[in-house]
Amino acid sequence: VVVEGMRPGPSTGLPTWTDQADLRFVMHASQGEFPRLIFLPGDMNEAFEMTLKAFNLAEKYQMICFVLTDKYLGESVQSVEPFNVDYKADRGALMTIDEAAAMKPGEYKRFEFTESGVSRRALPGFPNTIYAVSTDEHQEYGDLDESGENRTKMVDKRAKKLVTLQNESLSDFEMFELHGPADSELTLISWGSTKGPILEALEVANEGGLKVNFLQIKTALPFASEGVVKILNAAKKTLLIETNSEAQMGGVIREKTGILIENRFLRYDGRPFHPAEILDKIKSL
Incomplete structure (x- = not known):
């Protein structure tokens, strides 16, 4: 199990700031082709639960598993309920x-x-x-x-x-999650630590009479193509939100589903999104 905490590069880059620019690197870095699982936690609870599950899946399926996080999530402070530590190791196909x-x-x-x-x-x-x-x-x-x-x-x-x-x-819920009303005028798409600011902006937007939901991608590999296609085909308008300059998750979605998300809100100055910024962007569409 490998935990990769992103921050801006190349080289030393911005060592004390945050980023989501290593997605493609983690998906493809290798000599040749081999399978890998990539979890994308969006908050403290998901980071704990996904890491716990990654250890079981790495052993059961005898493959490398990544937990891809970033500096913003890694250094955030938040009060949470006690983690569920009822854990049973699964050794997989182990002979006696x-x-x-x-x-x-x-x-x-x-x-x-x-x-x-x-x-x-x-x-x-x-x-x-x-x-x-x-x-x-x-x-x-x-x-x-x-x-x-x-x-x-x-x-x-x-x-x-x-x-x-x-x-x-892996259940669908462990690979992606739709937050907010199913019938919305705007669907936000993102992954990782942008979850917190997006959910806060989502709450304010819906309380203000806007109809907005949020598709959170939780695994990059395997990718839940069928479920994501179903949600995006039902969306009236979409907005991709990422902290990298190349819309890397947008590219993955295009590759895995054939769907191009044209509206993009990208930030790559090392700073995390603020809910107010996302809310302003929602209102502008």
Whole structure:
């Protein structure tokens, strides 16, 4: 599990200010292609809950999980109810020592092809489960195998993990949330720490007779394309709000859904949004 706290770059940039410009970096940084989960917490409670869940999902699906936050959220002070710490570790596809003992030496396939993409693990010290770990592409036993057929199968195997994770372990609510009235004249779209200022502006706007809601994106990968499309297709007017110069989440939405959000409110001076700024922007549309 990797927690990435964003602040403005490049290089030292603005080390004491905030930003949301690492989204694409975290989504794509790699040598080649491999699956990853990216949580986007918007407040203290979500940061705790998503980090807790990330540890389970990283182990269960044997993949790296990111919690992408920023300096604004990381240094904010807020009173919250006590966190729910009723936590049970999920080790996923973990074989028992008796199952390992029943195997023949050399029979264990650490990277076995499965329908889910997840292979069974053995704990250190289990009998009959010694295997090779190669930084090259490998076959089911872990030995190096650079054949085209094996390479294709291994890439597909790894990709299956994210599909399985989304189908088994993430609800729609954990991937996106619509705040405010379903029938609105304006739908705001954002992610991460902009949640607080947006919700405050949303409350004032609706109390003042405007009809506004807010689509909060909670995971960048996997992306809830179907749910997001449904909400955006029903929206009468949309406004994208982000603290980066390239509308990075807007680009992700275009990539995953084909929908272009033309109205954008972007801030990239290192300062977080103020609710009054968002309210003024809402009124201007």
